[in-house]
Amino acid sequence: MTEPLSRPKRKDPLKKTRIPLLPQGTRSRTALGLTAAAAEGRFQLQVCGDCAAVVYPPRDACPRCLSASLPFCDVDNRGTLLAETTIRTSTDVYFRERMPWRIGTVLLDAGPAIVAHLHGDLREGERTRLELKLDKSGQAIVIALPARDTPNMADDPQWRELTCDPKYRRVLVTDGRTAVGQAMAEALSQAGASIVFVGVADPWKPFPGEERLRKLERVEIVVLDLTDTISVNECAGEFAPRVDILVNTAEHVRTGGIVERKGLTVAREELEVRYLGLMRIAQAFGPVLRARGADGINSAAAFVNLVSVFALASWPAYGAFSATEAACLSAAQSLRAELRPGGVKVVNVFFGPLETEWYQAVPPPKLAPSALGRAVVQALRQGLEDVFVGDIAEDIRARLAVNPKALERELGS
Amino acid sequence: MAGPRKASPRMPYDGVVVGAPVSIPYRRYSTNTAHWWVGRAVREVVQRAGLRSSDIDGFSLSSFTVGPDTAIGLTQHLGLSPRWLDHVPLGGASGVVALRRAARAVQCGDAELVVCVAGDTNQVDSFRRMLSTFSRFAQDAVYPYGSGGPNASFALITRNYMMRYGATREDFGKICVAQRDNALHFPHALMKKKLTLDEYLGARPISDPIHLFDCVMPCAGAEAFVVCKEDVARSLGLPAARLLATVERHNAFPDDPIQYRGGWAMDIGELYAMAAVTPDDVDFVQTYDDYPVICMMQMEDLGFCGKGEGPDFVRSHTLTADGSFPHNTSGGQLSVGQAGAAGGFLGLVETVRQLTGEALGATVPDAKVGLASGFGMINYDRGLASGAALLAGGQA
The missing domain is CATH 3.40.47.10 (Thiolase/Chalcone synthase)
Structure with missing residues (x-):
């Protein structure tokens, strides 16, 4: 039985903040196939294209038939925990300060024996399901979970090292004026965040949904204008040490391609809100997040980017918008590398057209902001890095994987 | 499960002997390199068997910490000119494997006198570094x-x-x-x-x-022995x-x-x-x-x-x-x-x-x-x- 977490006490400001340490993140190139699967929450292992053997650890030749065809494929994740050990001494500084640490040998029904981290509720001899997760170094590891969910299982310390669970964490939602920002605040409050700061530019100006937002439990509106460097820096100065999860909900959606736009005014606004807004936030909050990656139960955990799926492939009907989103995605990839030394995840949440005013003329399926909010909470609880929310986003993801050129033509017709 | 294929009978090791068993006293930590430990072991073999370095025409090395060198680098380092050389990076199995390879070399005349040596240093952080990249x-x-x-x-x-x-x-x-x-x-x-x-x-x-x-306690040390034919050992007065x-x-x-x-x-x-x-x-x-x-x-x-x-x-x-x-x-x-x-x-x-x-x-x-x-x-x-x-x- 997992002991439920208790609400962390207010931190003694004189106490040293522990330097975030990382487990070893070096992997062979082939093993990065596991990292790709873990980033999206899939359980994939190499499966031999010739003899169908399931192969682990990752190899470059099949140990049964020597085939070089070893693609990563979805595999049944069930198995049995054959033996376990509790490690009490380690040569590694990251694990040393997290001892004791349990690992075990799991015989997967699909074939191979896998040495895995163990969830606290799993016992020797029991059935288990394996999941691939990203550890603090950003690389994939395997964790063995009880076959069925157990009470408070998300509070297990070895599991919580791998996730960004909002429970007892403090969140900043950067823009509460939008339906998405409000849905995000509500979802995170419901997920057990100890407080949700919601940024609003010029809060004296009323906005739709304001009344409801102000009534949400554990929600506090703070002054934050993403287009104003001074405002962002002031907000960070006051709140950055108390932000464990940052969700950038900045939005700027306008129709039109490159030629259609006729001038740069709207494009500049777009970049100001989205790309430069992201940079302002990252520069102001990033260093504090990165320094607080190992700061106890409410350590800094995640920087969440809401990004249009058209960042991955331009939708010419919203062509200039797509280009700005692509810039934000590229910046997020850089940010991911820059925050990794603190063990802080950058979570990119891709979505298609929303059920909001700016997508008025777009036919369904469209995504409700509340669904996006729930997906972000789920991604944080699962420790994912790339999330595709809704039918359109999943469809674009699938088509992109098969044939990017075909997708380019199809989106442009 | 299929057993091993029926192997043809193996040629016996007629007349192959092992002598000059050498252990250089271990130390928990050493500021010396693996080369130093290997060198001490070879020197003691040479002294025990009454040899000169130039008599060693076969050399087999096992070591985790001798990098970036391998056996070949050690020939120049130690001033050996062997006509038969082996590197056996097999950890706990290296002794038996070095021996059986050397035995066949001696038996077939590819070498007359093979010195097999294993040596490693143990510096304060070397065990951790070895584990992470083993x-x-x-x-x-x-x-x-x-x-x-x-x-x-x-x-x-x-x-x-x-x-x-x-x-x-x-x-x-x-x-x-x-x-x-x-x-x-x-x-x-x-x-x-x-x-x-x-x-x-x-x-x-x-x-x-x-x-x-x-x-076990990781430490620094070296071990060595000589493989040769029985008549060679006898002429050296070497118990084997x-x-x-x-x-x-x-x-x-x-x-x-x-x-x-x-x-x-x-x-x-x-x-x-x-x-x-x-x-x-x-x-x-x-x-x-x-x-x-x-x-x-x-x-x-x-x-x-x-x-x-x-x-x-x-x-x-x-x-x-x-x-x-x-x-x-x-x-x-x-x-x-x-x-x-x-x-x-x-x-x-x-x-x-x-x-x-x-x-x-x-x-x-x-x-x-x-x-x-x-x-x-x-x-x-x-x-x-x-x-x-x-x-x-x-x-x-």
């Missing part, structure tokens, strides 16, 4: 899992063996305590204090069920042991989900047949003892008892040098220390000493036939390499 599988699939090193890997093997065959910590403790008794007579052992079963059982846990005295038989096997039983047997189990018939002896003829055994569970596995897989009978076998024997089953007579790595690849030579060098009447510590009375086995290279979840050699003392 193998690709270790880097990808072991080290990120708690970084418990071999203690954690062998904890899983030990735990599984205990559940499967009913071995207890007392059984493993009996092995460790007997080895410590042997080590108290061995001048080079790093462990100088008597160990009681209560102390063994009360030691702090390292990675359950592995406790402190189940673990005859090589009767060897086996070697890698990645045996890959489908066992957790290792409970080693490669010996595949080849044991061949080992005894080649030597024309039976386990009953063996006067002492030096198993590879990185952890006591591996000793017990070897007692089974080398034919001294059946699979799963290891715990009873240990309970029914005394394991000291003067006991009913003399085992790891110098104290083994568990009490002498594990000097990297030299740990793979320790049992073999001690075997030669016992058979040539050169024992430094406890002596096995009337020892005529000895067995030394090797085991090593935890690439992922199990030791991959195994080997064994039977040697005999006295004249042919």
Whole structure:
């Protein structure tokens, strides 16, 4: 039985903040196939294209038939925990300060024996399901979970090292004026965040949904204008040490391609809100997040980017918008590398057209902001890095994987 | 499961002998390099055998810490000009493997006098660095899992063996305590204090069920021996042991989900047949003892008892040098220390000493036939390499 977490006490400001340490993140190139699967929450292992053997650890030749065809494929994740050990001494500084640490040998029904981290509720001899997760170094590891969910299982310390669970964490939602920002605040409050700061530019100006937002439990509106460097820096100065999860909900959606736009005014606004807004936030909050990656139960955990799926492939009907989103995605990839030394995840949440005013003329399926909010909470609880929310986003993801050129033509017709 | 293909009978090692058993006293930490340790061992071999460096025409090296060099770099470093050269990076199996390769070279005339040496240094941080980059599988699939090193890997093997065959910590403790008794007579052992079963059982846990005295102490050291023909040894006045038989096997039983047997189990018939002896003829055994569970596995897989009978076998024997089953007579790595690849030579060098009447510590009375086995290279979840050699003392 997992002991439920208790609400962390207010931190003694004189106490040293522990330097975030990382487990070893070096992997062979082939093993990065596991990292790709873990980033999206899939359980994939190499499966031999010739003899169908399931192969682990990752190899470059099949140990049964020597085939070089070893693609990563979805595999049944069930198995049995054959033996376990509790490690009490380690040569590694990251694990040393997290001892004791349990690992075990799991015989997967699909074939191979896998040495895995163990969830606290799993016992020797029991059935288990394996999941691939990203550890603090950003690389994939395997964790063995009880076959069925157990009470408070998300509070297990070895599991919580791998996730960004909002429970007892403090969140900043950067823009509460939008339906998405409000849905995000509500979802995170419901997920057990100890407080949700919601940024609003010029809060004296009323906005739709304001009344409801102000009534949400554990929600506090703070002054934050993403287009104003001074405002962002002031907000960070006051709140950055108390932000464990940052969700950038900045939005700027306008129709039109490159030629259609006729001038740069709207494009500049777009970049100001989205790309430069992201940079302002990252520069102001990033260093504090990165320094607080190992700061106890409410350590800094995640920087969440809401990004249009058209960042991955331009939708010419919203062509200039797509280009700005692509810039934000590229910046997020850089940010991911820059925050990794603190063990802080950058979570990119891709979505298609929303059920909001700016997508008025777009036919369904469209995504409700509340669904996006729930997906972000789920991604944080699962420790994912790339999330595709809704039918359109999943469809674009699938088509992109098969044939990017075909997708380019199809989106442009 | 398909057994090994019926092999054609192997050519005997007629007239091949092993002599000049050398152990350079170990140190817990050393500021010297592996090259220094290897150099000291070669020098002592040369002095013991009354050789000049130029007489060495075969050289075999085993070392984890000699990088970026390999055996070839050491020829220039040590001023050797061998016509036969080998590098055996097989850790705990390196002694047996180096020996059997050198034996064939000598037998066929490719070399007359092969010096086999294993040496490693141990600097304050070198063990940690070696663990994290030991193998690709270790880097990808072991080290990120708690970084418990071999203690954690062998904890899983030990735990599984205990559940499967009913071995207890007392059984493993009996092995460790007997080895410590042997080590108290061995001048080079790093462990100088008597160990009681209560102390063994009360030691702090390292990675359950592995406790402190189940673990070897990494250290610096070197071991060496000479392989040549009997007439060469005689002309040098060098006491030597005859090589009767060897086996070697890698990645045996890959489908066992957790290792409970080693490669010996595949080849044991061949080992005894080649030597024309039976386990009953063996006067002492030096198993590879990185952890006591591996000793017990070897007692089974080398034919001294059946699979799963290891715990009873240990309970029914005394394991000291003067006991009913003399085992790891110098104290083994568990009490002498594990000097990297030299740990793979320790049992073999001690075997030669016992058979040539050169024992430094406890002596096995009337020892005529000895067995030394090797085991090593935890690439992922199990030791991959195994080997064994039977040697005999006295004249042919």
